[in-house]
Amino acid sequence: MAGLDRSEIHLAQQLHQEGLSRPASILAIVMATRGYSRSENDLVEIVRQYPGLETVVDARKAIQELRDLNWLAPREVFGKTLTVQAPALRASIANRLGQPDVEDHLSRLRVDLAAYVKVVGSMPENAVFQSYLRLLESAQNEICLPMLVTAPYDDTVEVLRNRARAGVQVKILLAEPALAARIRSANVRSISAERIREWQRSFRDCPHAAVRLCRTAEDMELATCFSVDGRTVRFDVYDPYGQQSLEGVMLEVASPQGLTPNFVRLFVRLFDDAWSRSVSVSPLARAAQFLLRSWKLWFTIVALALAFLPVGIPHWSEILIGVSCGIGAPLIVEEGPKVGRMLRRRTG
Template sequence: MGTLDRSELRIAQDLQQVGMTRPAAMLAVVMATRRYDRPERDLAEIVRHYPGLESVAEARLAIQDLLHRKWLTQTVIHGVAVTGRVPHLAHLIATHLGDQSVADRLLAIRVTLEPYIKVLGPMENSSVFHSYLDLLRSARSEICLPMLVTPPYEETVRALRERAEAGVRIRILLAAPTLAVKWRSETMRSISTERINAWVREFHNHPTVEIRLSRSAEDMELATCFSVDGEIVRFDIYDPYRQRSLEGVMIEVAAPQGMLPNFVRIFLRLFEEAWSNSAHVSLPARLIWFPRKQWKAWLAITLLLCAFIPVPIPHWPEILIGISCGIVAPLLIEGIPRMKKAVRKRRDR
């Protein structure tokens, strides 16, 4: 269902009080703030998502009403009649209500994503790098930074340290040396190891910074993209299997207040999956992380082993074996899609 905020609903109610039908009043407000331009039949279907316009017959009557008032207009584009608002619709509504402040309110309500989506240009441009540093310095809560074999550049480290000292959580995801070799060449093995160690040295005294390693080529397709505060995503567009990240083009998508665009949601979900699949850098951390990640499997194995311990409890083995199987069964079901995916990837190679 399409949603209208209280200000929009209040203006629609005011239009009804001065004689407009509810569907026409709702449509007038929707067209002033959403600005749809579509063939009439398509427009009637689109606006059915809004309250008072659910009936296609009422939606079409509302369109005709606004066309008659000259609040909507029809233009022929490439042989198709397209219905849309007149440019000064907000002012017409304000005049109809005798309150010119309504026009300003309607214009303020309108949310468009265009200003929040930017093509920043080729990665090689210095402006992309400097604006990247500025964006890192603006972080208030979290930075998610996946990188393939990027070294800890001095300016980047300085910006990240500044935010870490301010309490910002920073998650750095690097490619494991084996993956760097697979994507680049054998010469990258020592370089990758050297750079991973350098990242660890730079932030070993910063508790809000965590560094992990990924062995998944699919997960590291996100390399050189990053997010800030879960609201702004920069995405480097390139072919990770044939190009270096510096050959890409950077775009930026930000979230308007109260909204979270699908592009931002997709990046955050993919990063969380990659982070979950990754391993800690230090051996002690990995030793703790692995059993914690696989705790269900370890619990099932422990219960299965306990079933063979002689205990004077009736049906002791059957009980523990049953519980163990109950834990393992969902794990197997969850693992089937991953197994199929791995088999397909092997076949594709």
């Protein structure tokens, strides 16, 4: 939901005290910090998201009041009349309040997301790799790295180990060899297994680093993209089923202070989902994870087996069969579609 921060609300309140109506005061600050450029009808609908401008009547009155002050101006674009902020709007607000520094303050409040989105370059370029290392070095809380069959390059491992020693959570998600072979080619299977062992050895003594295996092709569509602190995402644009990751183009989306762009949120959510579906590299840990994930199944089987033991307790069998059915039926409903999709992927 759109909103104003405290400093914007404070400035709007000051304008109201200087004689502007409350809706016009809010609209002046909104236009000074957002810079909307729309037809009047469209502008009315846009600004109705802000407090004090919720009704069409209030929004139109506010627009007209600012026009009368020459704080808003018409602009002809391709034969269409748009309503935009006057070039000196921020200076006019500062003069009205008798506070010259307000002009610079309003300029700083306006967030231009274009400055936080950039094309880093083609993946083969060395500058892309060097900036990747510098971005990893800046991590303070978390690094999320999904990779298909990427080798643990010395420079990358050194940076990641240093950040892990500093307490940064390093999450490395690799494709299982069978999945890597399915996405790439059969000869990749042995390379994948070898590199998984190398990644595991590189971080065996780092408690803040974890290497896990991905078993789902859709999750590996994130391969070679990564996030730092849930605030900056680099996204490698390529066809994961028809190209190598080094054939892609790297984009970067960073988060301005106080904001988290939808692109960053999407990557973090997709990675977290993929991480929750992944499995540990250690066979023992994988077995334990399987048992924990399948506790409902094992409980159903044990309860059903106990139901047929000759125990001298009234209604023993009926009770345990009822318990096993009560747990087993929802399990079938929940897991049935997942099993079907898994079988289709393996046979398709």
